[in-house]
Amino acid sequence: MSLEIINSPILALVQDKGRFSYTSIGVTNSGVMDEYAYYIANNLLGNDFDTNIIEIAFSNIIFKANKNTTIAITGAKCEFFINDIALNTWQTYNIKAGDIIKIGKILSGSRVYLSVYKGFLIEKEFGSNSTTLKENLGGLNGNKLQKGDVLDFEKFDNSSIIRLKKHYIPNYEEELTLRVVLSYQDNFFKQEEIDKFFSNTYTITNEFNRMGCKLDGNTISCDIDGIISEGIAFGAIQIPKDGKPIILLKDRQTIGGYPKIASVLSIDCFKLSQCKPLQKVKFTPILLEEAQRKVKLFYSSFIR
Structure with missing residues (x-):
């Protein structure tokens, strides 16, 4: 024992x-x-x-x-x-x-x-x-x-x-800004909807667990109702029919049929995991190459 x-x-x-x-x-x-x-x-x-x-x-x-x-x-x-x-x-x-x-x-x-x-x-x-x-x-x-x-x-x-x-030691009470890479499905969203996505401040709802985090705020409209179900990456942001973003996390389903507007940088998802309902989050864009560099730097600091 x-x-x-x-x-x-x-x-x-x-x-x-x-x-x-x-x-x-x-x-x-x-x-x-x-x-x-x-x-x-x-x-x-x-x-x-x-x-x-x-x-x-x-x-x-x-x-x-x-x-x-x-x-x-x-x-x-x-x-x-x-x-x-x-x-x-x-x-x-x-x-x-x-x-x-x-x-x-x-x-x-x-x-x-x-x-x-x-x-x-x-x-x-x-x-x-x-x-x-x-x-x-x-x-x-x-x-x-x-x-x-x-x-x-x-x-x-x-x-x-x-x-x-x-x-x-992190401060878990700060308002969180999540860096995101736009999805290859961003062409299904009009530019004004993408602008709204980045300018809005969202509230974390009670629908927050190891599978994902649903946000409340200005709704985002998509030009299509859905897609053929496909694999979902860690941090992917789905936009369901109600227009409220859902960030997919560690226990996410392996496939899904909602269009995705962007994906949160994985190392920012770790910060999100320490948030609580009613905390505020915002999104800011990051280029793919810069995102890859930051993730590589994060892991290289821990691997001996």
């Missing part, structure tokens, strides 16, 4: 970078919603690039450690305790057998990440530990973590502590 879930969390999932090359058979990529927080947690621990982690989407989850290890907590600002002592996140902690770890109220942001040294000892499915609830894949039996679940890991004794410098 290693890390035991003591209470009944609302939504905590084992995730990693995701599974790839299976969308042709209807298996979504899945994976962590906020890759920045994910890679920082694993880097703090010296873990491999794709080591699994726990993604916690709602307040109040309690763990008991049954072995010594080192953990890192990143992501949303939250109440974090070890043995009822309040502590800071975005750093490592050395855990002893019997320690109680608690993530309390989430104060800003939406998702907290807990990583252990070398990750959890879980068999992969389709090359990944990522949990996809709608496909019953990954994690522990394809399900969210529940009271009594145990996640095994290698025992590890350590004495050092590593902290992330404060200026690298």
Whole structure:
């Protein structure tokens, strides 16, 4: 026994970078919603690039450690305790057998990440530990973590502590501007509709989960009602018949028939994943070549 879930969390999932090359058979990529927080947690621990982690989407989850290890907590600002002592996140902690770890109220942001040294000892499915609830894949039996679940890991004794410098810690309360590359289907949208898309400020609705994020604001009209269903990229912005944009995220369906006006830069989707309903977002255009350069720079800073 290693890390035991003591209470009944609302939504905590084992995730990693995701599974790839299976969308042709209807298996979504899945994976962590906020890759920045994910890679920082694993880097703090010296873990491999794709080591699994726990993604916690709602307040109040309690763990008991049954072995010594080192953990890192990143992501949303939250109440974090070890043995009822309040502590800071975005750093490592050395855990002893019997320690109680608690993530309390989430104060800003939406998702907290807990990583252990070398990750959890879980068999992969389709090359990944990522949990996809709608496909019953990954994690522990394809399900969210529940009271009594145990996640095994290698025992590890350590004495050092590593902290992330404060200026690298994100502020999740800022109004978010998402950089987008216009879709190859943008010719289905009149120029005034594209201008409206970029000039409007949208509100995140309650229809926001791991599959996608629906926005409220000025409606966008399209010259066609739909397209032949095709593959959907991470960050693609669909315009359904009601004209309200939907940004497709990690657990998105593998194909869809709504026209797409643009696609959000993947590294900006990670910031979006930490937003909450009623927060405001805007869009700004970015050239494809510049988008590729920024994404390459992001990943090169984490790969050792």
